[in-house]
Amino acid sequence: MPVNDAALYVGLDKLLDALFTGVEDGLSDEATQAEAEMYATFAHGDITGATRASYRAFVIGGTHTGASEAASGYAAAQAAISGAIVSHGGAALSQDSGISLSQDERGVLLTSYTDYQDKLETEKAAQKAVLGPTLQSHAQGFTAAAAKGSRSKLGS
Amino acid sequence: MALDTKALTTSFFNVLASDSTGASVRALASVIHADTLDSPPADPFVALRGGPISGARFDVRRLSFGWWVYDSEGRGYRRINDILALIEVAYDPFILTNCEVVQGDISQEIIDSALGNRLARSIAYTVLTRR
Numbered sequence: 161m162p163v164n165d166a167a168l169y170v171g172l173d174k175l176l177d178a179l180f181t182g183v184e185d186g187l188s189d190e191a192t193q194a195e196a197e198m199y200a201t202f203a204h205g206d207i208t209g210a211t212r213a214s215y216r217a218f219v220i221g222g223t224h225t226g227a228s229e230a231a232s233g234y235a236a237a238q239a240a241i242s243g244a245i246v247s248h249g250g251a252a253l254s255q256d257s258g259i260s261l262s263q264d265e266r267g268v269l270l271t272s273y274t275d276y277q278d279k280l281e282t283e284k285a286a287q288k289a290v291l292g293p294t295l296q297s298h299a300q301g302f303t304a305a306a307a308k309g310s311r312s313k314l315g316s
Numbered sequence: 317m318a319l320d321t322k323a324l325t326t327s328f329f330n331v332l333a334s335d336s337t338g339a340s341v342r343a344l345a346s347v348i349h350a351d352t353l354d355s356p357p358a359d360p361f362v363a364l365r366g367g368p369i370s371g372a373r374f375d376v377r378r379l380s381f382g383w384w385v386y387d388s389e390g391r392g393y394r395r396i397n398d399i400l401a402l403i404e405v406a407y408d409p410f411i412l413t414n415c416e417v418v419q420g421d422i423s424q425e426i427i428d429s430a431l432g433n434r435l436a437r438s439i440a441y442t443v444l445t446r447r
Contacts, residue, residue: 282423283430285350285365285384286438296380296440297368 178313183266184219186309187302191217191268194298198270204280204288208244210237210252211280214273215290220259221266230254233273241274250276268302270295319377319447321369327412328381328443329364337406345399350384356431360387360395362403367440379443389433393425396437403439415445 195217204211214237218229237252253275261267270291271277280288332338333347341347346357350365367380383403385396400422407417420440428436 279429282426282436282438283428284353285363285436286382287350287353287365287430293368293380296442297370300370300378 175314179310180222180266182310182313183306184222184224184309185313186305186307187219187266187268189309190298190301190305191219191270193301194268194270194294197297198272198290198294201290203293204290207246207248208241208250210240210244210250210274211272211277211290213237213240214252215270216272217268217270217294219266220257220269221261222263224266226257226269229269230273233271237273248276250274266306317447319369319373319445321379324379324412324415324443324445325364325366325381328379328417328441331406331411332362332364332383332403335406337408337411341399341402341406344395344402345385353431356386356434359391359434360385360399362386362399365438374446377445377447379445381441381443382438383441384436384438386428386431386434386436389427389435391435393435393437396435400437400439407441412443415443418442418444 195215198215198217199212206212214233216229216233218224218226220226234252234254241250241252252273254273257269257271259267259269272291277291280290281292286292329349332341338347341362344360346361348357348361348363350363353363363384363386365382365384367382369377369379371377385399387396404419407419409417411417418441420442423438426436428434
């Protein structure tokens with residue numbers, strides 16, 4: 161008896177597409193919350209406003225390259241520093257994250273676009289850290305959001 | 317029972333600061349809270365920084381802590397790495413009543429220019445409890 165698997169494969173592809181869409185939607189929702197919290201904090205201290213203005217939390221992987229978020233974050237940092245009355249010697253910075261995801265992986269990147277963020281995250285036992293603590297706070301939430309998003313798309 | 321952040325932080329801190337399990341750490345380093353870093357003790361020392369607390373009430377609460385281990389510039393990271401190993405030993409997963417202590421990552425080697433170019437590494441912990 162001849163068997164035609166074409167319809168089965170089409171269905172599986174649709175299933176995977178729905179799964180990834182749901183995961184990305186869920187991660188994006190949680191990233192939006194994380195970004196809002198970073199905008200609201202005063203932990204980093206504000207001199208030029210560049211750190212606050214350039215916080216970004218966004219989905220990476222698949223078609224999500226992060227290029228637009230990087231461009232807007234860098235532009236925000238640059239504008240804040242060049243427009244500041246007081247200079248602290250820092251500059252806007254955009255560089256490769258070094259993160260490489262496979263086709264079937266998705267993630268969320270929390271970052272800012274200044275050349276002094278590393279110091280803020282570590283100096284004086286992380287006194288002014290924001291990215292690390294926010295990630296810690298949302299780590300479980302990202303996992304739950306990915307699961308919830310995929311469940312939603314799969315109708316379960 | 318509501319989450320008692322102060323009591324849990326004190327208990328977590330005291331594992332190294334005063335409990336017998338932290339004696340080996342105290343033999344090598346002073347143990348302080350990070351909010352006293354403006355007047356740091358003699359090197360090496362370890363400083364506790366409290367992180368975010370996540371989780372809803374009556375669900376699993378996750379309290380984040382970081383121990384930051386500092387030593388003098390020029391000393392290298394040898395003593396820091398020794399102390400990190402002792403901290404790991406001190407924190408048995410069930411050392412705190414009604415909690416589970418989960419060890420996280422150890423940071424890269426850091427030079428802290430805000431603390432006189434001291435060398436540092438940190439080790440992360442999460443305390444899980446249901447309150």
